[in-house]
Amino acid sequence: MQESKDLLFQLESIIRNKGMINFDVINFLNYNFSGKSQRVLEVIRRGIIKKVAKSTGRILWMAKGKESNHLIYPKLYCSCQDFYKNVVIKKKKPFCKHILAQVIVEILNDYQTECCEEKELDYIIEEL
Numbered sequence: 001m002q003e004s005k006d007l008l009f010q011l012e013s014i015i016r017n018k019g020m021i022n023f024d025v026i027n028f029l030n031y032n033f034s035g036k037s038q039r040v041l042e043v044i045r046r047g048i049i050k051k052v053a054k055s056t057g058r059i060l061w062m063a064k065g066k067e068s069n070h071l072i073y074p075k076l077y078c079s080c081q082d083f084y085k086n087v088v089i090k091k092k093k094p095f096c097k098h099i100l101a102q103v104i105v106e107i108l109n110d111y112q113t114e115c116c117e118e119k120e121l122d123y124i125i126e127e128l
Contacts, residue, residue, distance in 0.1 A: 004094030004095065005075075007032050007033075007094060007095075008075055008095070008103060010028065010032075011025075011028060011029075011032075011100070011103060011104070012103060012107055014028055015103075015104055015107045015108065016107055019108075020108070021041070021044075021104065021108070025037075025104070029100065033093065033095070033100065034093065036097055036100065039097040040097045040100045040101050040104070042097075043063055043064075043097050043098055043100075043101035044101045044104060044105055044110070046063070046064040046065070046066075047063075047064040047111070047112055048061065048062070048063050048064070048072075048101055048102050048105045048106075048111040048112070049061070049062045049063075049064065049069075049111065049112045049113075049114055050106075050111050050112070050113045050114070051113075051114050051115075051116050051120070051121060051124070052113060052114070052115055052116070053115075053116060053117065053118040053120075053121050054115050054116070054117065054118075055117070055118055056118055058118065058121055060121045060124060060125070061073070061074060061102055062124070062128075063078070063080075063098040063101060063102065065080070068128075069128065070098050070128070071124065071125065071128040072098055072099060072102045074099070074102055074103065074106070075095075075099065075103065076099075077099075078095075078096045078098045078099050079128045080096055080098055082096045082097070083095075083096040083098070083099070
């Protein structure tokens with residue numbers, strides 16, 4: 001398997017070149033991430049939120065989950081169970097569907113932005 005950073009760079013390049021989620025993006029996800037395209041698209045449909053602290057500009061990314069939200073540090077970490085179980089512990093894959101979805105929506109500028117206070121970001125991190 002290719003280096004995980006290379007896979008994300010390739011995904012970013014495809015999306016930047018196409019400017020949308022198309023057949024090439026779906027094929028890339030399916031080929032490199034074990035048929036995950038439908039799961040990634042489901043996360044995108046549910047929504048990715050970019051929370052920005054008014055006073056500091058600090059950013060926190062979150063994916064709306066079925067039962068709860070997931071904290072995302074882009075290209076690095078997600079608070080979901082799949083990330084912990086299959087990326088960190090079992091090392092079966094390089095990313096979860098939430099990280100892939102965040103990369104895609106950030107490039108396409110297709111996410112919800114919410115302004116908040118710094119304390120709210122701290123609270124979210126503590127809770128997740």
